[in-house]
Amino acid sequence: MMEITEGSHAVAEAVRLSRPQVVSAYPITPQTHIVEALADFVANGTLDAEYLTVDSELSALSACVGASAAGSRTYSATTSQGLMLMAEVVFNAAGMRLPIVMSIANRALGAPLSIWNDMQDSIAMRDSGWLQFYAEDNQEATDLHFLAYKVAEDATIQLPAFVCFDGFILSHTYEPIDMLTQEQVDQYLPAYNPAEKLDAKDPMSFGMYATPDYYMEFRYEMDEAQKRAKDVIAKYGKEFGTLFGRDYSALVEGYQLADAETAIIAMGSICGTVKDAIDEMRAAGKKVGLLKIRVFRPFPYEEIKKALAHVQRIAVLDKNISLGAKGGATAIEVRDAMYGSTIPVKGYVLGLGGRDIRKKDIKEIVSLCENGAGDQFYGLRKELI
Amino acid sequence: MAVAVGCRARPGKSRDNKTGSWRVFKPVFDHEKCSKCGMCRTLCPEGCIHEDAGGFFDPDYSFCKGCGLCATECPKEAITMKLEEK
Numbered sequence: 001m002m003e004i005t006e007g008s009h010a011v012a013e014a015v016r017l018s019r020p021q022v023v024s025a026y027p028i029t030p031q032t033h034i035v036e037a038l039a040d041f042v043a044n045g046t047l048d049a050e051y052l053t054v055d056s057e058l059s060a061l062s063a064c065v066g067a068s069a070a071g072s073r074t075y076s077a078t079t080s081q082g083l084m085l086m087a088e089v090v091f092n093a094a095g096m097r098l099p100i101v102m103s104i105a106n107r108a109l110g111a112p113l114s115i116w117n118d119m120q121d122s123i124a125m126r127d128s129g130w131l132q133f134y135a136e137d138n139q140e141a142t143d144l145h146f147l148a149y150k151v152a153e154d155a156t157i158q159l160p161a162f163v164c165f166d167g168f169i170l171s172h173t174y175e176p177i178d179m180l181t182q183e184q185v186d187q188y189l190p191a192y193n194p195a196e197k198l199d200a201k202d203p204m205s206f207g208m209y210a211t212p213d214y215y216m217e218f219r220y221e222m223d224e225a226q227k228r229a230k231d232v233i234a235k236y237g238k239e240f241g242t243l244f245g246r247d248y249s250a251l252v253e254g255y256q257l258a259d260a261e262t263a264i265i266a267m268g269s270i271c272g273t274v275k276d277a278i279d280e281m282r283a284a285g286k287k288v289g290l291l292k293i294r295v296f297r298p299f300p301y302e303e304i305k306k307a308l309a310h311v312q313r314i315a316v317l318d319k320n321i322s323l324g325a326k327g328g329a330t331a332i333e334v335r336d337a338m339y340g341s342t343i344p345v346k347g348y349v350l351g352l353g354g355r356d357i358r359k360k361d362i363k364e365i366v367s368l369c370e371n372g373a374g375d376q377f378y379g380l381r382k383e384l385i
Numbered sequence: 386m387a388v389a390v391g392c393r394a395r396p397g398k399s400r401d402n403k404t405g406s407w408r409v410f411k412p413v414f415d416h417e418k419c420s421k422c423g424m425c426r427t428l429c430p431e432g433c434i435h436e437d438a439g440g441f442f443d444p445d446y447s448f449c450k451g452c453g454l455c456a457t458e459c460p461k462e463a464i465t466m467k468l469e470e471k
Binding site: 203209 | 388392393394404407
């Protein structure tokens with residue numbers, strides 16, 4: 001059913017429909033509306049879950065780890081500093097192979113303090129073993145939660161998942177959402193029933209210690225599960241499309257790419273701006289296309305290489321910066337994906353700490369890329385440096 | 386044997402964890418000097434020193450971490466720590 005809903009409330013409704021048994025979260029801007037709505041659902045009886053009001057993000061995710069290990073479908077949401085406070089548990093949840101789903105309302109990291117949007121928070125956790133989905137709009141942010149649970153809980157994957165959507169830009173924006181019904185979600189997402197769980201009648205330990213003789217093999221198995229997740233996302237993304245008409249089988253999605261000379265690569269809400277800019281550039285005779293990355297972990301190396309084999313140049317937009325490296329995380333990985341090709345890959349770090357990116361900026365970046373200029377911050381205020 | 390997903394284990398699995406891999410120096414027991422007092426078995430923090438049929442003591446190298454406590458405390462200096470090549 002179509003409804004006009006705030007992004008955070010659409011995500012909260014998607015979580016409610018996913019029937020989590022334990023919700024544990026600590027409010028933080030701009031994630032707050034999600035967990036407020038979930039607290040209401042539990043209080044008014046429309047969500048039959050244990051809602052834990054914890055003292056911090058560290059406790060929030062720790063409680064999810066315990067609840068997930070005990071066999072519950074669990075949910076949390078956070079952003080920015082909250083995710084950093086969780087960091088230790090983020091890695092442990094993945095290492096214990098617990099399919100927790102957590103929404104990240106992407107926000108910049110301090111210092112300096114910023115409550116505005118970029119993607120530094122979830123990108124900083126890219127080596128933790130969590131699957132990472134990125135939404136372009138609130139419809140996608142909503143749907144990706146169902147897909148995330150389905151993939152994370154698959155017996156061959158057993159990894160937790162971030163569903164990332166841009167703080168404020170999406171979380172606080174009202175958009176029309178085609179919300180699934182409970183019957184539809186139940187049809188797609190069966191109850192979580194893990195083969196192994198914490199049970200006093202059948203004791204078991206999770207995440208034991210491993211000596212140097214064993215540790216590496218655990219990390220290898222996690223990496224293998226990440227790689228397997230590509231096919232599992234394709235399978236369940238396609239199933240979602242068959243059932244509900246929106247196909248999420250592809251880890252990357254092209255827009256006007258078929259005859260593009262310049263390809264832009266981007267993630268999240270900026271893709272909408274890029275598409276509008278492309279429409280205008282196309283009308284002016286410029287062959288520009290977009291490759292949207294929906295899944296950052298596992299990273300779609302082969303998919304990118306295949307989709308962009310025919311273009312003349314690639315401009316990668318990053319709302320994050322790997323300080324001291326060559327630009328943002330996406331550009332670095334795209335360069336690796338394109339290794340061996342002669343197509344130039346130029347990175348642009350932009351929009352950090354909530355700086356607006358408009359259509360004119362996308363057009364300017366395409367011009368820079370055409371002139372071979374890139375691997376730089378875009379939109380710096382020179383007078384401040 | 387493949388590792389368990391998520392390093393999960395049922396009770397009693399610590400016996401599978403062969404801590405002998407931690408060892409750098411290996412205690413070597415000289416039965417000629419041994420007076421069978423059993424001090425090494427009493428003090429071994431790993432509990433891996435056992436008495437044999439003849440009343441002598443020997444460590445289980447699968448679990449001995451090579452801490453050297455037995456060698457330091459042996460009243461007969463019957464235990465020497467030797468660098469182990471791996």
